[in-house]
Amino acid sequence: MITISENVKDAIFEVVFEHSYHCIVVVDRDGIITHLNNSYCQFLEVKKEDAIGKHVTDVIENSRMHIVAETGKEEIAQLQYIRGNHMVANRIPVRANGKVIGAVGTVLFRDTKEWVEMNSHIKNLLLEIEQYRKQLKEQHGLTYSLHDIVGSSEKINSIKNTIKKVSPGDVSVLIRGESGTGKELFAHSIHHLSERHNKPFVKVNCGAIPENLIESELFGYKEGAFTDAKKGGKPGKFQLADGGTIFLDEIGDMPLNAQVKLLRVLQEGEVEPIGALRPEKVDVRVITATNQPLEQLIKENRFREDLFYRINVIQVVIPPLRERVEDIRVLANYILNKVTKRTGKRVSEIDPQVMELFMQYRWPGNVRELENTIESAVHLANSTTITIDDLPNHLQQESFYDIENHTLKEIIQRTEKQVIERVLHKVDGDKTKAATLLGIGKSSLYEKLKKYDL
Numbered sequence: 001m002i003t004i005s006e007n008v009k010d011a012i013f014e015v016v017f018e019h020s021y022h023c024i025v026v027v028d029r030d031g032i033i034t035h036l037n038n039s040y041c042q043f044l045e046v047k048k049e050d051a052i053g054k055h056v057t058d059v060i061e062n063s064r065m066h067i068v069a070e071t072g073k074e075e076i077a078q079l080q081y082i083r084g085n086h087m088v089a090n091r092i093p094v095r096a097n098g099k100v101i102g103a104v105g106t107v108l109f110r111d112t113k114e115w116v117e118m119n120s121h122i123k124n125l126l127l128e129i130e131q132y133r134k135q136l137k138e139q140h141g142l143t144y145s146l147h148d149i150v151g152s153s154e155k156i157n158s159i160k161n162t163i164k165k166v167s168p169g170d171v172s173v174l175i176r177g178e179s180g181t182g183k184e185l186f187a188h189s190i191h192h193l194s195e196r197h198n199k200p201f202v203k204v205n206c207g208a209i210p211e212n213l214i215e216s217e218l219f220g221y222k223e224g225a226f227t228d229a230k231k232g233g234k235p236g237k238f239q240l241a242d243g244g245t246i247f248l249d250e251i252g253d254m255p256l257n258a259q260v261k262l263l264r265v266l267q268e269g270e271v272e273p274i275g276a277l278r279p280e281k282v283d284v285r286v287i288t289a290t291n292q293p294l295e296q297l298i299k300e301n302r303f304r305e306d307l308f309y310r311i312n313v314i315q316v317v318i319p320p321l322r323e324r325v326e327d328i329r330v331l332a333n334y335i336l337n338k339v340t341k342r343t344g345k346r347v348s349e350i351d352p353q354v355m356e357l358f359m360q361y362r363w364p365g366n367v368r369e370l371e372n373t374i375e376s377a378v379h380l381a382n383s384t385t386i387t388i389d390d391l392p393n394h395l396q397q398e399s400f401y402d403i404e405n406h407t408l409k410e411i412i413q414r415t416e417k418q419v420i421e422r423v424l425h426k427v428d429g430d431k432t433k434a435a436t437l438l439g440i441g442k443s444s445l446y447e448k449l450k451k452y453d454l
């Protein structure tokens with residue numbers, strides 16, 4: 001390991017601190033300024049010797065440095081209004097031997113002009129990227145492939161293998177699974193791996209189209225077919241997907257009359273637009289998805305049995321997230337990475353306690369719910385780690401009392417362990433303060449720390 005002598009360290013500090021164009025301030029644990037660089041002095045129009053030794057709030061407007069020095073929670077890219085300007089401030093706690101001993105603050109843009117210029121530059125770049133994305137999507141009509149399906153469980157790997165086998169060719173695939181399990185993602189992947197990959201992928205949510213419009217949406221209409229019909233008519237989703245794949249989501253919600261027409265497409269390869277004199281040929285692969293018990297709908301005469309056999313040539317069943325707990329860790333980290341890249345927030349970790357909660361929770365909304373939970377936690381997080389406090393209340397509570405899988409004793413012990421961990425975190429590991437807050441004796445706290453290996 002290379003060791004750097006104290007002299008060299010001082011020289012580096014001098015260059016970074018004094019010759020930086022950014023404004024830098026350092027405070028101690030009580031919020032007293034110990035260092036203020038020349039850039040900051042000039043900007044504030046204060047003399048260094050007058051500022052050092054004063055409380056930071058007496059020298060810098062709207063400062064929160066003293067708060068960061070107390071809580072130990074960093075604050076990144078926060079707007080701070082100083083001397084008539086909106087600045088971007090970063091406040092980072094300084095720790096020694098595990099304790100917060102102060103904080104360093106930097107201000108990135110000394111005037112709004114620099115800031116506005118930088119902002120509009122970034123906005124332009126983002127717009128450009130968005131434009132390219134749109135073009136790509138228009139050309140290919142799809143966004144996901146098998147590589148985007150994350151998971152390490154046996155179940156997911158076996159589904160991926162099935163997908164690889166059935167993707168080439170035109171066989172119809174029925175994808176079943178609860179909401180948010182990734183049915184659309186798998187449908188995209190099948191298209192991506194098929195010979196049709198550079199032709200359109202068209203998604204139709206059968207549950208979202210009013211019953212009286214579904215036929216014209218799916219099969220189109222001809223000019224003059226009805227009073228409000230557009231001049232020149234309108235192609236249906238099947239015509240738009242010609243040569244490619246149509247993904248019929250929520251197929252169980254399709255009305256019976258549209259089911260008859262769909263069967264015809266599957267049997268004859270023909271669609272009949274409303275008002276057309278004769279059917280039109282289309283070449284479309286059909287992938288369907290549902291969360292409904294189609295067999296039950298057949299018994300109730302709400303779904304055609306002959307259609308069921310046509311769409312159900314290959315069936316892919318995606319298990320709910322709670323039945324493949326092994327995927328949760330890898331999915332959560334993948335989603336965290338995706339969200340932070342998109343938002344630019346510096347949150348890089350998920351607290352082990354949170355991960356434990358994620359593994360216990362039942363995830364009724366599956367991967368979509370996990371995505372939403374992590375996205376909101378990233379926005380709420382005050383540090384680089386997602387903690388329990390950043391999670392929605394219902395999740396904290398429900399997972400605390402998972403009565404189906406744990407005895408009362410286990411729940412009480414886990415609750416006790418989690419409460420102690422949270423209190424210790426709050427008081428920065430100070431055991432005396434923790435015992436007082438918990439209302440127990442210090443020796444009792446030590447016993448519990450030993451018991452729970454904390």
Ligand SMILES: Nc1ncnc2c1ncn2[C@@H]1O[C@H](COP(=O)(O)OP(=O)(O)OP(=O)(O)O)[C@@H](O)[C@H]1O
Pocket residue numbers: 148149150151177178179180181182183184185186249291331367368371
């Ligand atoms: N295995 C996975 N790896 C990565 N992302 C996933 C995975 N499964 C689901 N997702 C993500 O979860 C979200 C929900 O997935 P998707 O829309 O495909 O679910 P769905 O089953 O079609 O839901 P619904 O039935 O409500 O339409 C999407 O943002 C998707 O990218």
